[in-house]
Amino acid sequence: MGSSRYAPDPAMRSETKRLIAEAARHCQPHYIYTIYPCTKAGTTELVVGEERFRIGTILAKSFAAATHCAAFAATAGMEFDCWMHGEEVAGDILLQFIVDAIGSEIAEATVRLTVKDVAAQAGQRQMNCGNPYSPGYCGWNIAEQHRLFRLLPSNPCGIRLNASGLMTPIKSVSGIVPLGHDVVKMAYGCAICNKKDCYKNRIKD
Amino acid sequence: MTNNEELYDAILNGRLETAVAVTRQMLAAGADPHGLIDHSMIRAMEEIGARFEAGKAFVPNLLMSARAMKGALELLRPMLKGGNASSSGKVVIGTVKGDLHDIGKNLVASMLEGCGFEVVNLGVDVSSERFIEAARTEQADIICMSALLTTTMSYMKEVVAAVRTSGLDVKIMVGGAPVTEHFAQCIGADGYSSNANAAVTLARRLVLG
Incomplete structure (x- = not known):
């Protein structure tokens, strides 16, 4: 809820509990992934299948040992989106805040399931699995989302992209996961990256 | 506690229902909508904002106050239209x-x-x-x-x-x-x-x- 020092009062706890129960009725989590061979190009680029991504120096290090990667999309579902933007939630800034946090947790949990599944598949091919990374983060431009979606079936899990590369339903995550015999699962990028202007590092500080 | 203080307190503590009820009561008693905004509502928002900046209130507290303020403001809005109310910008x-x-x-x-x-x-x-x-x-x-x-x-x-x-x-x-x-x-x-x-x-x- 924005701060580890925040202790929610009983009213806030009860509202959050009610919304979590309500969210369970609206969320329909789905994920999809496809595994491709990949190769690095220089210190900032990665070629996955027939797509060339400018992932930047931070992410390139995480893909240094990757011979393959999984392109994925995961979502809390369109019904959650409709609820989130419906009259009850959208008209109340406090509910918006709580439901946004719940939606992010659902999407992140769906990504964790995706990666678990990818890791199991990769394991059968004697490959290890790294952390997932998404366009928009760690210096990887959101505009490359369109290229990433070309690696997945059309409208994967019902997710659509707008011209800016943003996804609908909003509570969706897409990205790539490094795979390979020599891939080592490191501490998550945020634990080792010192990108000064990233909000995650500011939270860390 | 006066009605003005009660409204201030309701917004500061993010109590939507109380803020709306007190505002309704004050309007029925002939209170000036601009007075309510200036003397209770904005003061309460400034106080919660100051507490937030000082680390004594958190995002949910701000949101609850903003929600209470909005609820009370909705009642006043029809009375502000066409009046001589001047916004801050x-x-x-x-x-x-x-x-x-x-x-x-x-x-x-x-x-x-x-x-x-x-x-x-x-x-x-x-x-x-x-x-x-x-x-x-x-x-x-x-x-x-x-x-x-x-x-x-x-x-x-x-x-x-x-x-x-x-x-x-x-x-x-x-x-x-x-x-x-x-x-x-x-x-x-x-x-x-x-x-x-x-x-x-x-x-x-x-x-x-």
């Missing part, structure tokens, strides 16, 4: 193109509204053209931009350049987790704020020129 606010994070931006919008500004919220993924069009149509005093990602905050520079080229007489303020004072200066924005309360202070300063 008009702000067009949005999250920049490529970015869909809007919780912080909505919080700033609520605080501005709670502190007497007229706010036009353009939502997320807002292009420079939309910022300019809205600022022109609404005759805004300030364009307020937000971004959460390092990969989208650079778009703020494009918006600032486009606004300057357009010749619009409007101030530009920026905020969002990756944004800094230095970045704001580099892109030519008129101001930066690190939180919702500071955004209100900055907006007031910019409007006064």
